[in-house]
Amino acid sequence: MNHQRREVLKAGGGLGLFGLLAAAGLITPGEARAEWNKAAFDAKNIEDTLKALGAGAPASAAEVQLTAPDIAENGAVVPVGVISTLAGVEAIAILVEKNPNPLAASFTLPAGTEPGVQTRVKMGQTSDVYALVRAGGKFFMAKKEIKVTLGGCGG
Amino acid sequence: MADPMKIRASAKDGITEVKVLMSHEMETGQRKDSSGNLVPAHFITEVSAEHNGRQVLAAQFGTAVSKNPYLAFKFKGGAKGDKLSVSWVDSKGDKRTDEVQIA
Numbered sequence: 001m002n003h004q005r006r007e008v009l010k011a012g013g014g015l016g017l018f019g020l021l022a023a024a025g026l027i028t029p030g031e032a033r034a035e036w037n038k039a040a041f042d043a044k045n046i047e048d049t050l051k052a053l054g055a056g057a058p059a060s061a062a063e064v065q066l067t068a069p070d071i072a073e074n075g076a077v078v079p080v081g082v083i084s085t086l087a088g089v090e091a092i093a094i095l096v097e098k099n100p101n102p103l104a105a106s107f108t109l110p111a112g113t114e115p116g117v118q119t120r121v122k123m124g125q126t127s128d129v130y131a132l133v134r135a136g137g138k139f140f141m142a143k144k145e146i147k148v149t150l151g152g153c154g155g
Numbered sequence: 156m157a158d159p160m161k162i163r164a165s166a167k168d169g170i171t172e173v174k175v176l177m178s179h180e181m182e183t184g185q186r187k188d189s190s191g192n193l194v195p196a197h198f199i200t201e202v203s204a205e206h207n208g209r210q211v212l213a214a215q216f217g218t219a220v221s222k223n224p225y226l227a228f229k230f231k232g233g234a235k236g237d238k239l240s241v242s243w244v245d246s247k248g249d250k251r252t253d254e255v256q257i258a
Binding site: 035036037041076077078079081096099100101103104105106107108109110112113114116117118119120121122123 | 170181183185200201209210211212213214215216217218219220221222224225226227228229230231232
């Protein structure tokens with residue numbers, strides 16, 4: 001238990017420090033990018049992405065909800081929201097299975113931030129979209145197919 | 156320098172709701188221009204939101220986030236008049252920070 005807490009603090013502290021440094025202009029963009037999870041964002045399929053995020057094989061959970069339209073007319077702008085009722089949500093990620101790089105965005109939620117985010121993503125074609133949630137060190141997910149009538153990548 | 160973000164933050168019943176609209180091209184690096192050349196990737200990689208200096212959200216974006224990214228989230232705490240700032244860094248090292256008062 002203590003171990004878990006320490007990890008959370010470490011993650012939070014690290015990001016906070018990064019933010020401060022970036023704000024103060026103390027670190028160059030090159031160094032700043034090192035924080036960005038390149039392996040996860042460059043992964044070409046869901047399995048590699050999950051591996052790069054350290055998620056392994058997440059369990060499907062009803063406590064994770066993915067709000068998105070059934071049909072997206074414009075794949076360039078697909079509104080996606082993730083809400084979880086799990087306790088102690090630490091991170092949320094949104095993955096689009098059939099995009100060139102499935103990982104669209106990941107969010108780190110410090111204590112006190114509600115476990116829910118909304119954003120808009122691009123989808124190249126009809127695909128399953130995954131909501132990945134890390135709570136208490138464990139990964140959970142939900143998925144939903146979104147049909148795209150007009151692709152979002154160069155279409 | 157990129158255009159300013161539109162940020163709306165409102166506090167209600169102890170919870171602050173934040174909505175951010177960033178202004179950014181979000182080039183994927185997979186699109187071709189009219190002469191068939193690949194347009195190089197240029198997208199926001201990291202976003203951070205701070206309430207009175209305390210981080211309330213950190214995000215990492217890939218190329219699949221839509222042009223002019225939208226982001227909404229909520230956090231506990233925050234009162235009218237508090238400062239809320241959002242900053243982003245993109246893949247070329249450009250950055251921008253905007254601040255609003257919670258309404």
